[in-house]
Amino acid sequence: MTPETTLMSARDSVQLVYQGKSFQMPLVRGTEGEVGVDISKLRQETGLVTLDPGYGNTGSCQSSITFIDGEKGILRYRGYPIEELAVQCDFLDVCYLLLYGELPTKDQLSKFANEVTHHTMLHENFGRFFGALPKDAHPMPVCAAAVAALTTFYQDAEGEDSIHQSVLRLIAKMPTLAAYSYKHSIGQPSIYPRNALDYCSNFLYMMFATPCEEYFVDPMFAKALDLLWILHADHEQNCSTSTVRMVGSSKANLYASISSGISALWGPLHGGANQQVIEMLESIAMTEGSADKFVQRAKDKNDTARLMGFGHRVYKSYDPRAKILKKACTDVLSRIGGNNQLLDIAMRLEELALHDEYFVSRKLYPNVDFYSGVIYKALGIPVNMFTVMFAIGRLPGWIAQWLEMRRDPQFRIGRPRQLYTGATQRAILPIEKRG
Numbered sequence: 001m002t003p004e005t006t007l008m009s010a011r012d013s014v015q016l017v018y019q020g021k022s023f024q025m026p027l028v029r030g031t032e033g034e035v036g037v038d039i040s041k042l043r044q045e046t047g048l049v050t051l052d053p054g055y056g057n058t059g060s061c062q063s064s065i066t067f068i069d070g071e072k073g074i075l076r077y078r079g080y081p082i083e084e085l086a087v088q089c090d091f092l093d094v095c096y097l098l099l100y101g102e103l104p105t106k107d108q109l110s111k112f113a114n115e116v117t118h119h120t121m122l123h124e125n126f127g128r129f130f131g132a133l134p135k136d137a138h139p140m141p142v143c144a145a146a147v148a149a150l151t152t153f154y155q156d157a158e159g160e161d162s163i164h165q166s167v168l169r170l171i172a173k174m175p176t177l178a179a180y181s182y183k184h185s186i187g188q189p190s191i192y193p194r195n196a197l198d199y200c201s202n203f204l205y206m207m208f209a210t211p212c213e214e215y216f217v218d219p220m221f222a223k224a225l226d227l228l229w230i231l232h233a234d235h236e237q238n239c240s241t242s243t244v245r246m247v248g249s250s251k252a253n254l255y256a257s258i259s260s261g262i263s264a265l266w267g268p269l270h271g272g273a274n275q276q277v278i279e280m281l282e283s284i285a286m287t288e289g290s291a292d293k294f295v296q297r298a299k300d301k302n303d304t305a306r307l308m309g310f311g312h313r314v315y316k317s318y319d320p321r322a323k324i325l326k327k328a329c330t331d332v333l334s335r336i337g338g339n340n341q342l343l344d345i346a347m348r349l350e351e352l353a354l355h356d357e358y359f360v361s362r363k364l365y366p367n368v369d370f371y372s373g374v375i376y377k378a379l380g381i382p383v384n385m386f387t388v389m390f391a392i393g394r395l396p397g398w399i400a401q402w403l404e405m406r407r408d409p410q411f412r413i414g415r416p417r418q419l420y421t422g423a424t425q426r427a428i429l430p431i432e433k434r435g
């Protein structure tokens with residue numbers, strides 16, 4: 001803020017003084033006591049715009065879906081603490097909660113589960129879609145493209161009834177698309193969904209069954225997956241969710257908007273971190289004692305290494321999802337048996353970082369991606385499918401946020417401003433005089 005500009009706060013508004021004139025800007029209060037300055041008339045009344053790279057201070061909407069207190073490590077969906085949802089609900093309960101605002105009754109849940117189950121199959125022509133892609137294609141862009149391609153099969157995606165159908169189709173078909181993309185990448189035939197199975201078991205069945213032999217889904221694996229998807233289900237205005245809202249704000253349909261969210265999630269600073277975490281742990285496992293060395297590298301500004309799965313824009317204390325997953329890792333691995341080496345390395349890294357001034361002073365703690373990969377690996381999920389797992393889990397959150405935006409009375413196309421820093425007007429020189 002320049003010396004010519006001052007901001008003063010009263011009870012219900014703040015006053016901005018700029019070039020000798022004063023402007024009132026109303027305060028907006030959230031239900032958890034957070035306060036925002038409504039700057040929607042700022043440019044119109046003062047000619048000023050705000051500048052907030054990375055949007056760290058910008059509230060892009062009012063939302064009643066998810067509450068996070070990053071300082072206290074609190075995460076709630078529709079008012080329910082994540083710790084309680086993780087123990088008392090299953091993923092379809094949580095989908096319903098996010099989409100419709102309340103936990104379902106028994107009848108509502110069974111109707112919802114039936115509707116979702118009814119839509120799990122893909123159109124047969126999708127076989128040709130997967131066949132057209134390179135065999136070694138990463139499943140994330142394959143899923144993004146497949147979700148966008150759903151629009152071509154369901155062209156009437158507008159109107160409340162069609163939107164409702166699109167919501168059910170997406171929740172139902174996403175695991176099928178994901179499993180088909182995996183089967184394509186390993187050259188195996190796709191396996192049709194088996195609708196007698198629950199949501200998570202059906203996915204594991206499509207991933208691991210083959211036409212040659214019977215495959216029985218281990219209920220413990222399905223339960224672990226269910227927990228992971230509950231923890232991923234929403235996280236308010238993160239990069240991919242903001243992308244879904246931004247794309248949807250042009251009135252692009254739900255499939256197109258979700259496809260863009262999947263692409264945004266793929267980046268290594270966002271959902272792609274879970275793949276990077278396991279790759280980091282595996283590379284540390286290959287060299288004795290390198291956890292300590294890796295922590296040193298992550299602190300070195302001249303080294304590109306970061307401690308993947310650590311740090312978060314919002315959490316400045318332990319991510320509550322990571323706390324739940326750390327415990328789940330120990331439970332799952334002790335029940336499955338086998339090699340705990342990666343978990344041991346992760347816990348060693350955490351211990352080193354949480355006692356290191358660099359990480360302590362920057363309030364860097366494990367995030368949801370730090371332990372999720374260890375569980376996915378134990379379940380037999382291939383590493384290049386980890387971020388796809390995140391996308392299936394995040395789907396109900398993206399949809400709920402998209403629906404909330406479309407129904408918002410203040411709905412407007414998203415269109416940020418900028419501060420232009422390029423050349424001022426100049427004349428074009430003839431080509432022989434340039435250079």
Ligand code: CMC
Pocket residue numbers: 054235238268269270271273298299305306307308309310311312313314362364367368369
């Ligand atoms: N390892 C080493 N240093 C780090 C790390 C890390 N993982 N994360 C942040 N820092 C440092 C960063 O270098 C900076 O230091 P300085 O103040 O000296 O310049 C300081 O901490 C603040 O970091 P930032 O990059 O300005 O913070 P941000 O809010 O812009 O970024 C983040 C948040 C998650 C992108 C970042 O912490 C990061 O890159 N973490 C690793 C990737 C990761 O785990 N991503 C998954 C996020 S959780 C799942 C999801 O919702 O997507």
